Amino acid sequence: MKKLDFSVLKTLRLKRRMTAEQLSKKSDVTRATIAKIEAGFDNPRVQTIESLAKALQLSAGDLIRLAEGVRVEQARTESFSKAGYSGTRLYFGNLEMYLLKADKGARTEYGYELHEDTTEVCVVLSGHLILHVGDQSIPLESGSAVRFNAMHEHKFSVVEDTEFLLIHVRTM
Numbered sequence: 112m113k114k115l116d117f118s119v120l121k122t123l124r125l126k127r128r129m130t131a132e133q134l135s136k137k138s139d140v141t142r143a144t145i146a147k148i149e150a151g152f153d154n155p156r157v158q159t160i161e162s163l164a165k166a167l168q169l170s171a172g173d174l175i176r177l178a179e180g181v182r183v184e185q186a187r188t189e190s191f192s193k194a195g196y197s198g199t200r201l202y203f204g205n206l207e208m209y210l211l212k213a214d215k216g217a218r219t220e221y222g223y224e225l226h227e228d229t230t231e232v233c234v235v236l237s238g239h240l241i242l243h244v245g246d247q248s249i250p251l252e253s254g255s256a257v258r259f260n261a262m263h264e265h266k267f268s269v270v271e272d273t274e275f276l277l278i279h280v281r282t283m
Contacts, residue, residue: 115178121149123167138166207279217269230280231261238273
């Protein structure tokens with residue numbers, strides 16, 4: 112089993128503007144134990160995790176998931192090119208990003224194979240395109256962004272040469 116990193120406890124505590132003493136009182140876990148956990152010297156027992164999580168308004172499972180997280184994960188990358196679009200595909204487990212350049216006049220069609228239970232975010236870095244989702248057409252220019260359920264049929268029409276970022280987040 113991989114070692115859990117509960118040093119995230121300190122970040123959670125600080126985010127909630129709590130001192131270690133306040134967390135100790137609220138969780139009924141000693142200040143010394145909290146210090147050891149935050150410093151990475153101690154993996155807490157299940158009961159301690161439950162008490163700390165409750166004090167931080169989290170589930171024990173959420174606290175464990177945060178402790179399992181990799182501090183830094185480098186994206187896998189590959190080139191992407193398709194019908195007037197080119198750029199780089201970057202991906203992690205449930206997160207996929209496309210940093211793209213599209214030529215004026217380029218169009219895409221809905222790719223059902225790319226979208227399971229996926230939320231899609233489009234951020235326009237420069238240029239102008241139109242997102243079509245169902246009967247909606249949303250013009251997007253430099254600095255604008257939208258989020259939508261990618262299971263709905265959608266397409267992009269590029270009005271002028273555009274650089275944009277597409278982010279796919281699988282929710283399952």
